Amino acid sequence: MNRFDFTPYRRSMVGFDRLFDLLENHSRLNSGDNYPPFNIERRGDDAYRITLAVAGFKPADIEITAQQNLLVVQGRKGDETLAGQYLHVGIAQRGFERRFELADYVRVDSANLEDGMLAIDLVREVPEAMKPKSIPVGTQKSLSVVRDADVAADTGSAAA
Numbered sequence: 511m512n513r514f515d516f517t518p519y520r521r522s523m524v525g526f527d528r529l530f531d532l533l534e535n536h537s538r539l540n541s542g543d544n545y546p547p548f549n550i551e552r553r554g555d556d557a558y559r560i561t562l563a564v565a566g567f568k569p570a571d572i573e574i575t576a577q578q579n580l581l582v583v584q585g586r587k588g589d590e591t592l593a594g595q596y597l598h599v600g601i602a603q604r605g606f607e608r609r610f611e612l613a614d615y616v617r618v619d620s621a622n623l624e625d626g627m628l629a630i631d632l633v634r635e636v637p638e639a640m641k642p643k644s645i646p647v648g649t650q651k652s653l654s655v656v657r658d659a660d661v662a663a664d665t666g667s668a669a670a
Contacts, residue, residue, distance in 0.1 A: 514533070514534075516530045516533070516534065532611055543606075545604070546562050546563050546564050546602075546608070547562070547563050548560060548562040548563070548608065549561045553631075556633060556634040556635070556636075557619075557631070557632070557633055557634075558631070558632040558634075559629055559630065559631050559632070560583075560610060560629075560630045560632065561627055561628065561629050562583060562608065562627070562628040562630075563626060563627060564585055564606075564623070564627070564628045565601055565626035566601055566603065566626070567587070567623070567628075568623075569623050571585055571586055571587060571588065572584070572585050572628060573585075573586070574618065574621050574630065576617065576618045579611060579612050579613070579614065579616075580609065580610070580611060580612060581609070581610040581612055581618065581630070581632075582607065582608070582609050582610075583606075583607070583608045583609075583628070583630070584605070584607045585605050585606045585607075586605045587603055587604070587605055612632070613634065615634050615635055615636050615637070615640070616632050616633070616634045617632065617633060617634075617635060618630060618631070618632055619631040619633045
């Protein structure tokens with residue numbers, strides 16, 4: 511098992527603990543089951559598509575759950591028995607569960623099943639408060655000397 515040591519980065523990068531933990535635990539969580547096969551495609555600056563090959567599954571057999579920073583795709587086959595006498599069964603009929611860690615502000619836009627391919631479109635929507643802002647540079651008021659007569663006039667008007 512290959513393990514990358516993030517210790518030098520942990521010392522100098524604050525707030526990235528979650529990312530380092532995800533990277534370190536990724537290989538342990540994915541036990542090597544590669545079913546069903548999938549692609550992850552970048553379709554724009556803030557658009558992605560996950561495509562899973564789910565031949566033999568109907569839309570009713572698939573459940574997609576989106577939580578904060580996690581997308582879970584589950585396929586459950588009904589108790590259908592194959593009719594006929596098969597000499598070889600190479601098309602998997604088992605259920606599956608695929609988990610995808612999502613970055614902050616990534617949400618599921620749509621999901622479509624067509625020709626045995628499940629396409630899940632994702633969009634990153636950063637809130638306005640989190641987007642970079644241009645700060646205009648203004649001029650600071652020049653400092654002026656406060657005289658005793660000015661202070662007395664201000665306090666006298668405040669007392670009246």
